Amino acid sequence: MLAGPYYPRSFTILVIVAMGVLIVPLASGLINVVHVLQGVVDTQREFTRTSLAVTRDVRQIVESVSQLQRAAGQYHLLQDAEFGSALRESYDDLQTRMQALGGRLDDDRSRATLAALQARSRTLYGELRPGRFLDSDQFHALDPAFEALHDTSRTLLAQADAAVQHDLQQLEATVQATRRRLILLALALIPLTLLLAAVFSWMINRPVKQLKRSIQQLGKADLSPLPAISGPQDIVELGREIDWLRQRLQALEEQKLRFLRHVSHELKTPLASLREGVALLGDELAGTLNARQRSIVGIMDSGSRELQKRIEDLIRYGGMVRDATLPPATPQALDPVLDAVLARQRLALDAHHVRVEREFGTPTVHADRAQLETVLDNLLSNAVKFSPEGGRILVRSEPAPGAVVVWVCDEGPGIPEAERSRIFEPFVQGARQPASVVKGSGLGLSIVRESLIAAGGSVEVADLPPWSTCFRLTWPAPP
Known part of the structure; x- marks a missing residue:
């Protein structure tokens, strides 16, 4: 369990890096937007300033041409020095305004018109110059010269307005x-951000899912080696702790099975002597x-048989856990x-006056004979124990895909919904135990489950009205 080369040492650092990387494209996009908008605002401000100045200067030139004609009339017609x-x-004033306007005009037509206006004004002033x-x-x-001067100034005004409109259209196009x-930019940032989010989500979720699978494997009592966990160093360390827990559970399980095996074998020897003595008395x-x-001898014989069955259940369960393979x-x-x-x-059935009904829609099952008998024996023993006096037991088979x-x-008291998920665990017994029966070992249903799992099948508590308690066994069909 080693940290991947692309993982930081800490899961917290990974989350921080993920957040930082996700913020980078968004922040860069925001900065770019601000920069672009600032450029548009600056362009609009410059356009407004220039267009207003050009329009003002041209209109002042038109006014200055009229002022020049009035001043020339006053000087020459009134003959007043x-x-x-x-x-x-x-x-x-007219020359000053035309020079100022020349620095603001951009289009060639307006510049040519302004040059013509300057030339005509100089020529006309040469005729009007004071001194005579x-x-x-x-x-x-x-x-006619004044009229041409006015026409040129009005043409300059029209061209200036047209230039302003053209610049306005360019500004709108720029916007x-x-x-x-x-x-x-937004359309590019969205998939990029989603892609980065998916990559970091995978990097974050991958070790978490690996831990989840390891925990689920332990939850299923599967103590085989856990899959390798890659990720930040602290997650890898947590994976090592889980693997340590698996090894500890495996050791405890082996100790438990060894204890059961030793206890079972230690009990069989005195039990054999006890049964032999009871048989001699009988x-x-x-x-x-x-x-x-004779009644006392019968009680001793029944008790020894029950004790022998429980010891055999312990031995059988321990062997199935160690080796789940079947013939x-x-x-x-x-x-x-x-x-x-x-x-x-038969003795237990007759004692409780219980009858067994059979409905075999499928007459055969693909299984090992001894294992099949073990499964049915444990389930029928359990059913007889919980059936009421004069009750019925159903054994039914049907085909499935x-x-x-x-x-x-x-027809017993049934199994509560809260107990159904745990009833197959070893040494677990339901709360609804018959008062007249000696408490069992709690291994019968565990043996049934291990047998079905080893055969590739399954067992579950299911509902089949009107019966109160039903076990549904699934045996795989022959290949």
């Missing part, structure tokens, strides 16, 4: 492109017995097997 300074100021006065005819002869870019080899003595299975007819079992149970199902049912 005091208006010469106003004429010069109007011309200088023009008479009325000479002044009005310049009206739309930015929107698409952000959507694509045969009256030590003298004639009266009715009361080769062969087709077994249920009628003669059941007859042999009932012959051994790939198997044969055998039912053993009685």
